Amino acid sequence: MRFERIFEDLEGRFAHHEREEMRAVSEDLARAERAQLSLGDRLRGAGGRTLTLHLGSVLRLEGVVEDVGEGWVALHEEGGGRRTVVPLTAIALLEGLPVRARPAEESLRSPLGLGSVLRTIARDRGVVRLETTAGGVMGRLATVGADAVDVRSLPTGESGTVPGSARITVAMDALLAVRPR
Known part of the structure; x- marks a missing residue:
């Protein structure tokens, strides 16, 4: 009887240690998997959800995630009904981002x-x-290069070229958002 209890106790301890080891291994695997997820993956997982994006220190956008590409996210802004394109590098803080993710390989879009x-x-x-780190510029995109965008500015918001309009070059690194008017 005594040996049976000792063996039962040892078996219980062994089973407990096995469960604890499996739990630790699965937690390590989950952490390693999460470490490989990018912000774009997490934004793809938030498709259709409303998020608040803080861009720089003063600009805040709220909208539903419509699309996510290589280095950008498109939001459908509430209230304005506009599709705003935001470079991922411009995002400082996010509110409402779920934990789930969707890697680019699983996305149907290119x-x-x-x-x-x-x-x-x-x-x-x-x-x-165009919302930039130096302020806003209204106009039409004239040319898009590898690292800069030329804008034909419309200083007073007219729909056509007017006297006083200028061609302004915006560095992609300074771009916070592109909002249609």
């Missing part, structure tokens, strides 16, 4: 880069407001 999205906006010839 991962277009920020330049491709901006060239599409330039082709549409629509008036946009």
